[in-house]
Amino acid sequence: TTIDHALDSFVTSGTVLVASLAVAEPVLLYENLHNKRDVHGVTLIGMIPQEPYPIFKDASLAGSIECELFFLSGSVKEFQGKDHLHYIPGHFSQVARNLLRGRNARQVDVFW
Numbered sequence: 001t002t003i004d005h006a007l008d009s010f011v012t013s014g015t016v017l018v019a020s021l022a023v024a025e026p027v028l029l030y031e032n033l034h035n036k037r038d039v040h041g042v043t044l045i046g047m048i049p050q051e052p053y054p055i056f057k058d059a060s061l062a063g064s065i066e067c068e069l070f071f072l073s074g075s076v077k078e079f080q081g082k083d084h085l086h087y088i089p090g091h092f093s094q095v096a097r098n099l100l101r102g103r104n105a106r107q108v109d110v111f112w
């Protein structure tokens with residue numbers, strides 16, 4: 001399976017993805033998701049990205065792919081608040097609760 005095949009199989013309009021963090025960071029997802037231009041309303045939820053991956057820098061993705069981060073790292077802080085990259089304040093112990101209920105609650109389709 002290639003990353004393109006995985007993206008085509010799991011990411012369609014309206015998909016909500018939750019990405020792993022730290023050593024489990026989905027590098028291939030972060031490096032390639034911005035190329036998926038045929039979708040609308042996709043939400044990528046992540047935490048503490050280690051690199052300024054294209055998915056976080058590309059403001060032209062607004063409306064197609066929205067990125068919501070529970071924690072910002074220095075590598076993406078400068079892109080926060082610009083169209084498609086949004087910061088969700090909270091404590092690490094609140095991440096699961098915030099995903100499942102409250103203002104930012106949603107049904108998660110894919111854990112990557």
